[in-house]
Every structure is written in structure tokens, then in C-alpha cells.
Amino acid sequence: MRGEAMRTAVAGLHAELVRYNLVVWTAGNVSGRVPGEDLFVIKPSGVSYDELTPENMVVCDLDGNLVEGEHSPSSDTAAHAYVYRNMPEVGGVVHTHSTYASAWAARGEAIPCVLTAMADEFGGEIPLGPFALIGDDSIGQGIVETLKGHRSKAVLMQNHGVFSIGKDPKSAVKAAVMCEDVARTVHVARQLGDPLPIAQDDIDRLYDRYQNVYGQRSPR
Amino acid sequence: MRGEAMRTAVAGLHAELVRYNLVVWTAGNVSGRVPGEDLFVIKPSGVSYDELTPENMVVCDLDGNLVEGEHSPSSDTAAHAYVYRNMPEVGGVVHTHSTYASAWAARGEAIPCVLTAMADEFGGEIPLGPFALIGDDSIGQGIVETLKGHRSKAVLMQNHGVFSIGKDPKSAVKAAVMCEDVARTVHVARQLGDPLPIAQDDIDRLYDRYQNVYGQRSPR
Amino acid sequence: MRGEAMRTAVAGLHAELVRYNLVVWTAGNVSGRVPGEDLFVIKPSGVSYDELTPENMVVCDLDGNLVEGEHSPSSDTAAHAYVYRNMPEVGGVVHTHSTYASAWAARGEAIPCVLTAMADEFGGEIPLGPFALIGDDSIGQGIVETLKGHRSKAVLMQNHGVFSIGKDPKSAVKAAVMCEDVARTVHVARQLGDPLPIAQDDIDRLYDRYQNVYGQRSPR
Amino acid sequence: MRGEAMRTAVAGLHAELVRYNLVVWTAGNVSGRVPGEDLFVIKPSGVSYDELTPENMVVCDLDGNLVEGEHSPSSDTAAHAYVYRNMPEVGGVVHTHSTYASAWAARGEAIPCVLTAMADEFGGEIPLGPFALIGDDSIGQGIVETLKGHRSKAVLMQNHGVFSIGKDPKSAVKAAVMCEDVARTVHVARQLGDPLPIAQDDIDRLYDRYQNVYGQRSPR
Numbered sequence: 001m002r003g004e005a006m007r008t009a010v011a012g013l014h015a016e017l018v019r020y021n022l023v024v025w026t027a028g029n030v031s032g033r034v035p036g037e038d039l040f041v042i043k044p045s046g047v048s049y050d051e052l053t054p055e056n057m058v059v060c061d062l063d064g065n066l067v068e069g070e071h072s073p074s075s076d077t078a079a080h081a082y083v084y085r086n087m088p089e090v091g092g093v094v095h096t097h098s099t100y101a102s103a104w105a106a107r108g109e110a111i112p113c114v115l116t117a118m119a120d121e122f123g124g125e126i127p128l129g130p131f132a133l134i135g136d137d138s139i140g141q142g143i144v145e146t147l148k149g150h151r152s153k154a155v156l157m158q159n160h161g162v163f164s165i166g167k168d169p170k171s172a173v174k175a176a177v178m179c180e181d182v183a184r185t186v187h188v189a190r191q192l193g194d195p196l197p198i199a200q201d202d203i204d205r206l207y208d209r210y211q212n213v214y215g216q217r218s219p220r
Numbered sequence: 221m222r223g224e225a226m227r228t229a230v231a232g233l234h235a236e237l238v239r240y241n242l243v244v245w246t247a248g249n250v251s252g253r254v255p256g257e258d259l260f261v262i263k264p265s266g267v268s269y270d271e272l273t274p275e276n277m278v279v280c281d282l283d284g285n286l287v288e289g290e291h292s293p294s295s296d297t298a299a300h301a302y303v304y305r306n307m308p309e310v311g312g313v314v315h316t317h318s319t320y321a322s323a324w325a326a327r328g329e330a331i332p333c334v335l336t337a338m339a340d341e342f343g344g345e346i347p348l349g350p351f352a353l354i355g356d357d358s359i360g361q362g363i364v365e366t367l368k369g370h371r372s373k374a375v376l377m378q379n380h381g382v383f384s385i386g387k388d389p390k391s392a393v394k395a396a397v398m399c400e401d402v403a404r405t406v407h408v409a410r411q412l413g414d415p416l417p418i419a420q421d422d423i424d425r426l427y428d429r430y431q432n433v434y435g436q437r438s439p440r
Numbered sequence: 441m442r443g444e445a446m447r448t449a450v451a452g453l454h455a456e457l458v459r460y461n462l463v464v465w466t467a468g469n470v471s472g473r474v475p476g477e478d479l480f481v482i483k484p485s486g487v488s489y490d491e492l493t494p495e496n497m498v499v500c501d502l503d504g505n506l507v508e509g510e511h512s513p514s515s516d517t518a519a520h521a522y523v524y525r526n527m528p529e530v531g532g533v534v535h536t537h538s539t540y541a542s543a544w545a546a547r548g549e550a551i552p553c554v555l556t557a558m559a560d561e562f563g564g565e566i567p568l569g570p571f572a573l574i575g576d577d578s579i580g581q582g583i584v585e586t587l588k589g590h591r592s593k594a595v596l597m598q599n600h601g602v603f604s605i606g607k608d609p610k611s612a613v614k615a616a617v618m619c620e621d622v623a624r625t626v627h628v629a630r631q632l633g634d635p636l637p638i639a640q641d642d643i644d645r646l647y648d649r650y651q652n653v654y655g656q657r658s659p660r
Numbered sequence: 661m662r663g664e665a666m667r668t669a670v671a672g673l674h675a676e677l678v679r680y681n682l683v684v685w686t687a688g689n690v691s692g693r694v695p696g697e698d699l700f701v702i703k704p705s706g707v708s709y710d711e712l713t714p715e716n717m718v719v720c721d722l723d724g725n726l727v728e729g730e731h732s733p734s735s736d737t738a739a740h741a742y743v744y745r746n747m748p749e750v751g752g753v754v755h756t757h758s759t760y761a762s763a764w765a766a767r768g769e770a771i772p773c774v775l776t777a778m779a780d781e782f783g784g785e786i787p788l789g790p791f792a793l794i795g796d797d798s799i800g801q802g803i804v805e806t807l808k809g810h811r812s813k814a815v816l817m818q819n820h821g822v823f824s825i826g827k828d829p830k831s832a833v834k835a836a837v838m839c840e841d842v843a844r845t846v847h848v849a850r851q852l853g854d855p856l857p858i859a860q861d862d863i864d865r866l867y868d869r870y871q872n873v874y875g876q877r878s879p880r
Contacts, residue, residue: 020684024240024397024401025397027337027398027401097335097337097405099404099405099408102335102409103405103411104409106335106405106406106409107409107412107413107415108416109412109413114819115757115766115819115820116819116820116821117757117820117821131422133422133425133426134336134426134429158416159335159336159415159416160335161336161337174685177685178684181684181687181757181759184759185762185763185766186763186766187408187411187412188760188847189762189766189767190412191411191763191847191851192763192767192769192847192850192851193767194767195767195819196766196767196768196791196819198791198819202791202793206793209795244460244618244621245614245618247557317555317557317621317625319624320628322555322625323625323626323629323631324629326554326555326626326629326635326636327629327632327635327636328636329633351636351638351642353645353646354556354649355645355649379555379635379636380555380556380557381557407631410632411631411632464680464837464838464841465837465838467777467841537775537777537841537845539841539844539845539848540848542775542845543845543849543851543852544849546775547849547852547854548856549852549853571856571858571862573776573862573865573866574776574866575865598856599775599776599855599856599858600775600777601776627848627851627852630852
């Protein structure tokens with residue numbers, strides 16, 4: 001089997017989507033680039049989270065074509081593939097319809113950075129991507145155009161949901177989890193008034209520290 | 221025992237209602253038509269979800285009369301039976317009082333289609349059905365009048381809750397799960413402003429693709 | 441040990457408070473009258489829900505005095521005792537600070553009956569009781585004055601939380617679970633507008649049917 | 661190993677943060693002072709809650725320097741250390757970004773005391789602390805300036821999250837759990853109107869009773 005270690009990682013990480021209530025039924029997926037190969041591992045389409053194993057993961061090439069697997073790849077495979085083709089630094093992609101992030105996306109609003117945890121993880125707002133239909137490269141293009149050169153590792157695709165990226169699938173899952181967490185907290189804050197802004201200088205300091213100091217001391 | 225495979229399926233699917241927090245105490249139920257017979261299997265009345273087994277499921281005829289079972293059938297049996305009598309293409313029915321969907325129902329509002337996942341699964345808005353009292357065919361008639369010829373597989377019964385249908389009970393449970401998920405996301409979106417509409421053409425394209433392309437590639 | 445069967449029932453029913461997220465830490469309690477004796481069984485004070493057993497339950501007389509038990513009885517014992525002294529038809533009492541019901545209580549508002557499930561279980565609105573301090577019979581008096589002769593089996597004590605009653609502790613726990621469920625659904629409905637009223641005649645019909653027809657067919 | 665009993669207590673108490681949904685990923689931490697020594701035990705940085713054991717806890721001195729441990733201490737260690745240095749009566753500190761409390765913090769609002777459970781546990785409002793950046797003693801100073809001489813055992817740090825204190829880590833965890841619980845209930849109450857105030861005299865009576873009478877009768 002190709003990409004065995006990545007199959008195990010990707011299969012297991014779906015449990016985090018379930019644990020943090022980011023997904024219902026089969027509507028979310030994780031993928032991971034196979035190191036050193038032009039391949040990625042992704043969730044099979046329509047298989048429930050309880051039934052995911054390293055063996056039933058699907059391997060695709062960077063055009064999203066099935067390379068190895070008994071099931072069809074996730075219906076979101078084209079978007080994942082586009083990201084891997086166009087962002088070589090990305091090693092993991094996650095897609096969810098998590099409730100609060102998707103609510104911001106339904107209104108077409110970016111999430112403003114009013115929490116120190118957002119400054120740490122996202123370095124500022126979580127941006128809005130375009131409305132795009134499934135079926136061609138529109139979604140992938142929207143993700144890449146929004147996130148390329150942006151600090152944020154997550155994008156709210158209008159009327160749709162969230163895509164997050166990372167250096168590996170675990171990092172992308174963390175971004176998906178944190179995105180929903182801050183989407184919910186900022187939503188709740190806004191329900192009763194206006195959250196206080198954080199000065200751009202402070203956002204920059206927090207982001208620098210978290211990405212550098214924190215990262216060096218703690219590899220996980 | 222009659223309808224053994226369907227007893228097993230129906231008993232097991234109630235766990236999905238619990239998993240997704242669609243029900244409290246004993247207030248929701250799943251039924252499934254027995255293939256090739258004028259019978260359906262339904263939850264027994266007042267039995268807790270922990271105690272459901274294939275053996276204690278109840279079998280009814282299409283008028284809702286008890287055919288086999290030690291317990292009384294669910295108090296919602298007449299509504300299920302009416303659906304099976306009048307919609308021969310339906311193989312599964314689910315009823316819940318799930319929170320967000322029931323809140324739309326309490327205000328008497330359909331859920332507008334502002335999420336691509338709604339376009340996929342429901343093909344547009346989730347419609348409102350009439351206020352109807354339990355005790356005769358009023359609820360069943362309200363379900364059938366609202367859903368017959370409608371893309372949506374779920375209806376919000378005014379001041380009451382949700383009924384969903386499907387080609388089999390698993391499909392009806394999926395519709396109940398997705399109905400609450402989109403009811404919650406659209407509610408949250410609306411709390412802070414107006415969600416952006418999706419053009420009817422785009423809704424149509426998404427629905428067609430999901431029901432056809434997606435379905436063909438992924439049988440589950 | 442006195443009241444053995446009731447000790448087992450009361451200890452076990454606390455798990456339902458946990459399951460439905462009605463309580464945090466040790467802040468809610470169930471009690472049950474010992475049939476044929478002027479005694480009731482109640483949760484020990486300050487013991488976590490994980491550690492409750494039939495053996496560490498506490499037995500009190502109807503004045504709330506400790507009769508049997510190694511721990512002190514719940515700090516809410518006086519209120520439970522007052523209910524048992526003054527409402528001989530009551531066999532179980534539950535107290536929680538469940539979130540949505542307590543929010544209505546904090547505003548000093550009864551929950552209007554806009555859901556058929558509320559009409560079934562409570563026969564109308566869930567009423568508001570007075571603000572009362574712990575330490576004497578004030579809370580018990582407020583509960584009894586509000587619920588005596590009222591259809592509702594639950595009362596929202598102002599700025600405090602919920603007390604519910606039933607013919608036995610399971611029935612009181614069901615009322616506590618349903619109270620939070622409808623408190624949440626009606627809250628969510630009201631967030632985006634006014635729920636539609638249900639006519640008093642229809643409320644009466646639903647209540648009569650649920651208490652009579654439904655009850656006769658299904659003893660549990 | 662130093663502080664063995666405290667390692668076990670601190671490692672185990674993190675499960676309460678998970679149980680009550682106060683934390684996601686690795687973003688919250690518990691610490692406990694080692695009795696009779698100028699040391700405290702704290703969560704290692706970046707280790708998931710599933711993997712915490714007494715052995716992988718970290719021991720620091722009261723300046724926050726690592727004394728014993730294979731991992732780096734939590735990135736919030738300096739704030740914990742500052743509290744232990746400046747509040748000798750404190751034996752446990754907890755930090756979370758729990759949703760509702762952090763939402764009040766994002767708006768820069770204290771939580772008003774409109775629930776008897778708040779009067780019991782916090783003796784009044786839960787106060788707001790200053791905006792402070794990580795990296796020096798600013799956060800610790802903000803906590804101590806806000807809580808020293810205040811009845812409340814929890815502080816909302818502006819745009820950040822919650823710190824809570826107690827005579828031991830269990831007591832600090834209880835305060836963190838109760839803080840989120842009342843933050844959520846008061847938020848929900850305020851969504852539909854103004855909660856009723858509780859008179860200061862009544863708050864004082866409730867607080868006195870809970871800290872004294874309740875405490876004496878029930879040591880846990």
C-alpha cells in the first residue's frame with residue numbers, strides 16, 4: 001500500500017473532527033500529502049467516521065485522480081488537489097461545515113481578530129473566500145487566492161464552510177478546530193455588543209511569539 | 221418474527237438520533253417499510269433509546285394497526301402510516317423535536333436555502349407544514365401535502381417539530397440530521413445579520429449534481 | 441438500610457441529569473419519597489455524580505432531618521422536604537440550574553406554551569416562582585404555592601433555577617429534562633422573532649390526550 | 661519525583677476541563693502548589709489532554725523556572741508563577757479560553773451577579789482584568805490586581821480568557837467550571853432582555869452561607 005504512515009495519520013485525525021463536533025454524518029474530510037511523492041491521502045466518499053481505517057483511505061495524484069483505493073475519493077478531492085498543486089508548502093488540508101464558521105460564511109463576513117488566541121493561531125482575521133460551485137477548480141482557486149501570502153491557515157468559503165491548511169494534516173486539523181472555537185466565541189461576544197479591538201501591533205507581537213518562541217520550545 | 225432485517229436497521233438507527241442530540245427522553249422515532257410487504261417497523265412507545273432492540277420493535281400495517289409486538293407502537297404511528305400509504309416511494313420516516321428546527325417551526329418559518337449543503341441535500345428551502353393535532357390523520361396529511369412533489373425530504377410542522385422521509389430509514393435519518401444541522405447554522409447566521417442568498421440557478425446545479433453525480437460515484 | 445429500592449432509583453437517576461447536561465459539578469439533586477414511610481432519599485451534599493451509589497444516598501424525615509447516612513444531605517433538602525410535607529401526591533423532586541430554564545428564571549419570565557411537546561408535558565406555560573433565599577422554608581413555600589393546582593410539573597424559581605415534581609423520581613427527572621428542552625427551543629425561537637401561539641383549546645386537547653390516552657397505552 | 665501527589669491531582673483535574681468543554685486542543689491548563697515547598701506542578705506545553713500523566717507533568721519554582729520535567733512547562737507558566745508568588749493563600753490556578761466567559765472578556769464586560777449560584781460561588785460579579793500581553797509579568801499582575809481582596813475566584817482577562825484560583829487545584833477547577841456555567845446562563849438571559857438584579861444584601865447573605873455553613877457541613 002502506498003503512503004502507509006500518512007493513511008494512518010489521516011484516518012485517525014478524522015476522530016478529532018468528530019470529537020470537536022465539526023462534522024455531522026459524512027460532511028467533512030482531512031487529507032495529507034505523502035512526503036516525497038506527488039500524491040495525497042484523503043477520506044473516501046460517503047464512508048462514516050466510525051468506519052475509517054488506514055486501509056480504506058484513498059490515494060490520489062495531484063490532479064485528484066484516483067491512484068489507489070477501493071472507494072471513490074471524497075467529493076471535495078478536486079479542491080484539496082488544487083491546494084497541493086499550488087501551495088507546495090502545504091502538507092495537510094481539512095474541510096468542514098462547522099456551525100459557527102459556516103454562519104460567518106453564510107453572511108459573507110470575515111471573523112475579526114478580537115481574541116488573543118486568534119492572534120496566536122491566525123495572525124489576524126479569518127478571511128472570507130468567494131462563492132464557488134463544486135465541479136471544477138473554482139473552490140480550489142478561491143482557497144489559494146485567499147490564503148496565499150495570508151497569515152491565516154483557514155478560509156471561510158462564502159455560503160459553504162471552512163477549508164484549513166497546515167504543514168501537515170495535524171496542523172490543518174488544529175486550524176479547523178481553532179477556527180470553529182474562535183468563530184463561536186466571537187459570535188457569542190457580538191450577540192450582546194461590540195467586542196473590543198486588539199491593536200495591530202499587539203496582534204503582530206502575539207503572532208510572532210506564538211509562531212516562533214512557542215513553536216521552538218514545544219515541537220508538538 | 222416479521223421484518224427481521226428492518227427491525228435491526230430501525231432499532232440501530234435510533235442511536236444516530238441520540239448521537240446527534242436530536243432527541244431527549246423518548247421523544248423521537250424512526251420507522252422503515254418492510255420491503256415487499258404492506259408493513260412497517262417502528263419504535264415502541266415510551267421505551268428509552270438505551271433499551272431498543274430488534275426484538276422489541278413493533279410491526280404495523282399501513283393503517284397503523286399493530287401486527288406484531290409486545291409494546292404499543294409509537295404515539296406518532298398514525299402519521300408514519302399515512303406517509304407510507306400515500307407516498308409509495310418512501311421507505312423510511314423519522315420524527316424529532318430537534319431544537320433549532322423546532323424553533324423555526326415555532327415561529328412558523330421555512331428555513332431559507334443559504335448554504336451549499338442545504339442545496340445539496342434539500343434542493344432549496346426546508347418548508348413549513350401546517351399546525352395539526354395528534355389523534356387523526358391531520359399530521360400525516362400535512363406532511364404529505366407539503367412534501368409531495370417537493371425536493372425537500374424534511375418538513376417543519378408548525379409549533380411541533382420535524383418529519384423527514386427517505387427511500388429507506390437511513391436516508392430519512394440522514395435528512396433529519398442534516399435538517400437540524402442547517403437549521404442551527406442558518407439560525408446562527410441570522411442572529412447577526414442577513415445571510416447572503418444563493419441564486420436559484422446555483423441551487424439547481426448543486427442539487428442536480430448531489431443527487432446524480434455524487435450518488436452514482438458513492439452508493440452509500 | 442432503609443429505603444433500599446428508592447436509594448437505587450435515586451442514585452441512578454442522577455446519571456440522567458448528567459446525560460442531558462442539566463448540571464455541572466455537584467449543583468443539582470434528585471430525591472424520592474420512600475413508599476409507605478414518612479421518609480425520602482436524597483443526594484448527599486458535595487459528592488460528585490460519578491461517585492453516587494445506593495449506599496451513600498441519604499435518608500431524611502419529612503422535616504428534612506437526617507435519619508440515615510454518612511454524608512450530610514443536599515443543601516437543598518429543606519425545599520424537598522417542604523414539598524413532600526405539603527404535596528402528598530408528589531413522590532419525587534428534582535432541582536437543577538439548567539442553563540436555558542435558569543435564564544428565563546433570571547429574567548423573571550414564565551416560558552410560554554408555543555410547542556405541542558410543552559402542551560403534552562406541562563399543559564401550558566412553565567410558571568415563575570418567587571425569589572427566595574436558602575436557609576428556611578421560603579424556597580419550599582414558593583414551589584408549593586406555584587405548583588399546587590397547576591398543571592405544570594416544573595417551576596422556574598426567580599434568579600435561581602428549576603424545581604420539578606412527579607409521582608415518582610423518574611417522572612420528576614423527565615419533567616426536568618423536558619423543561620430544559622422546551623426552555624431552550626422557545627428561547628431559540630424567540631431570538632429571531634415571535635413564536636406563534638397555540639390556541640388554549642388545542643393546548644387543553646393535547647394535555648388531556650397525553651395524560652390519559654398516551655399514558656394508558658404506554659405505562660412507561 | 662518531586663510533588664508526586666500534586667502531579668497526580670493536577671494531571672487528573674485536566675479531565676474536568678475536557679468534560680465540561682472548557683478547552684479545545686491544548687489551550688488550557690491547571691497548576692497546583694506543592695505543599696510546604698516553593699514549587700508548583702503545571703501542565704506541559706503542547707501535550708494533548710489524552711496524554712497527560714503524573715509523570716509528564718512539569719515542576720517549576722515560583723519564578724516559573726523549570727525544576728523537573730522532560731517537557732517545557734505551559735506557555736502560561738509565568739502568569740501562574742506570579743500568582744503563587746503574590747498570593748500565598750492560593751494553592752491552585754486554572755486558565756481556560758472557555759467560550760462564554762471569553763465572550764464577556766472580548767467585550768470587556770464583567771458578568772453581573774443575577775443568579776443565586778453566582779452569589780454562592782463568587783460573592784458578586786465576576787470582574788474584568790486588563791488587556792495584557794504574554795511574555796512578561798503583565799498577565800500575572802493583572803490577575804493579582806483584580807483578584808486580591810476580591811470575593812471572586814475568577815477573572816476575565818480582556819480579549820483573552822479566564823484565570824481562576826483556589827485553595828487547591830480542585831477548588832480552582834470548580835471556579836473555572838462555575839464561571840463558564842454562569843457566563844453562559846447570564847449571556848442567554850441577556851439575549852432576550854434584562855435579567856433581574858439581586859439585592860446586595862441578599863448576595864451577601866448567600867455568599868456568607870455558602871462559604872461558611874455549606875462548607876462546614878460538607879467538606880468536599
